[in-house]
Amino acid sequence: MPQNKPAHLSHRSSLARLQPVDEAAFGRSMPGWVVWGTLLLVWMASLLPWRLWQPVPDLLLLFLVYWCLHEPSRVGLTTAFVFGLLMDVHDTGLLGLQALGYVLAAYGVELLRRRLLRFPAVVQMLHILPVLVLAMLVPHLLGAWLQGAWAGWGWLWSVLMTVALWPLLDIVMSLPVRQSGAGEAGPV
Amino acid sequence: MPQPGNLRLFRQGPSVEVRLVLLLVLSLALVIVDAHWSVLAPLRNAISVAIYPFQRTVMAPREALDFFDSWSHSASTVRAEQDAIRRQRIEMAQLSTHAAQLVAENEQLRRLLGVAEATARQSIAVEVFYVPPNVFSHRLIFNKGSDDGIEAGMPVIDEGGVVGQIVRVTPFTSEAALLIDDSISIPVQVLRNGLRLIAFGSDEAGRIEVRYLADHADVEEGDMLITSGIGGLFPAGLSVGRILKIERDSGTGFGRAIAEPLSHPERYRHFLVLSIEKASPPTSQEPGHAAE
Secondary structure, eight states, X not given: OTTOOOSSOOTTSGGGGGOOSOGGGXXXXXXXXHHXXXXXXXXXXXXXXXXXXXXXXXXXXXXXXXXHHHOTTTSOHHHHHHHHHHHHHHHTOOTTHHHHHHHHHHHHHHHHHXXXXXXXXXXXXXXXXXXXXXXXXXXXXXXXXXXXXXXXXXHHHHHHHHHXXXXXXXXXXXXXXXXXXOSSOSOO | OOOGGGOOSSOOSSOHHHHHHHHHHHHHHHHHHHHHOSTTHHHHXXXXXXXXXXXXXXXXXXXXXXXXXXXXXXXXXXXXXXXXXXXXXXXXXXXXXXXXXXXXXXXXXXXXXXXXXXXXXXXXXXXXXXXXXXXXXXXXXXXXXXXXXXXXXXXXXETTEEEEEEEEEOSSOEEEEETTSTTOEEEEEETTTOOEXXXXXXXXXXXXXXXXXXXXXOXXXXXXXXXXXXXXXXXXXXXXXXXXXXXXXTXXXXXXXEEEESOOTTTXXXXXXXXXXXXXXXXXXXXXXXXX
16 A cells, blocks of 8 residues: 555664655644543543533543544554444443444544645535544434434534534644654644 | 554455445444344344443433432432421321221222232332433333343333333343333223223323224323233233323314323432243343333
8 A cells, every 4th residue: 555654764764765845734643542441431520420411512522533543553444443442342242343434534534644634624624524424324324224213414513513523622632742843743 | 553464455354335335234224123123132132242341431421410419408408308208197097097998998808709819029129321312212221131020011100100111131231112202002991980991102292192092082181091901011000191182183083182191210320120931921021122
């Protein structure tokens, strides 16, 4: 595959001449504890009862998609699947339904990553909206088919709210990088 | 920052597409199997037990708050409760003498008829642990599980009557499907005339319904439905609901009655799970299909 590319390049490496044209995509590397820590926190927050109101944003999905975009070496489809399965058990839904949606969302972002990383967060938002709508539509259709009842469109609001939080998350997540002065890590 | 040790020239593992297909197949298989069979129960239980410590951790502040709240209001709460209980006691005194008389008379009649003695049931008090945010079903998760003797199939009641039925248990939690949930069916009878029926969860929000009502069935608006005790899971005589309306369909010859449940699972946090003896229910019964 053509996108087999080095994730980090040392100047001492003989491969330094293979520096990517656009370095912005690689400028923002988060330490692993931030990635896993935020995912764990958001997952635990999702266990709280505030999600009973259907239109609230799915923060877990938001963070999963965000890390799929920015930390593809750490967070990918498998992570999305595992977290989806955990939420399925917590929500007492059909096993694998939410996992299916999360995997599709993660794949959508994975597919668009090279394109997304060149845009500012607001434009990224416009790309991510259809990805999340489609990804969430599939489990809802499947659930409706298997359980014999359409659960309404409340989830669409949830997706809209989730996507609306994207630029905010982008700003928050780029704060620590800016402070540590690590490269040109402005709003990508 | 980039270190030589972290240098990875190629993505490791299978390509994205391969992983996508694998995970899609896996999740689809899980969904379909879980929708039709119960073979995934051990997996669900294992995950459930694994996430239980996290659930307890995040709920801890709320529990602490509740504790503090009840502690700070304890004096006024106790006074109010005491008043209510005093009033109830006066009302109950009359009823209980009457009931004792009836019990004696009933036992005598049962002996005369040779009917099996109704056994007193053990009950387990449970508290709502959380309400799962699931749009497809109406469930409650309680804070006690198989460690406290709860088993799938046991009925859950509150002061209004039947609330639902336990459908899944883990060692520390149990999941109850409410009366209004699709998966529940309860053998009931009309209090007025003893007509036996089966009540199901309804498409209408917060309602239960009696389907396949024969055209000539003697059911009226305002009739009370109580459990009939047939099937062995639900004890007889618990109130279930009140008939709101009856829709008769001359095309099919069958009607359906819509009833409102008399229990209020959304109002309280404490419920009673009634124990059922292992031997009494027929073995072919599954939880959630108790009446079929």
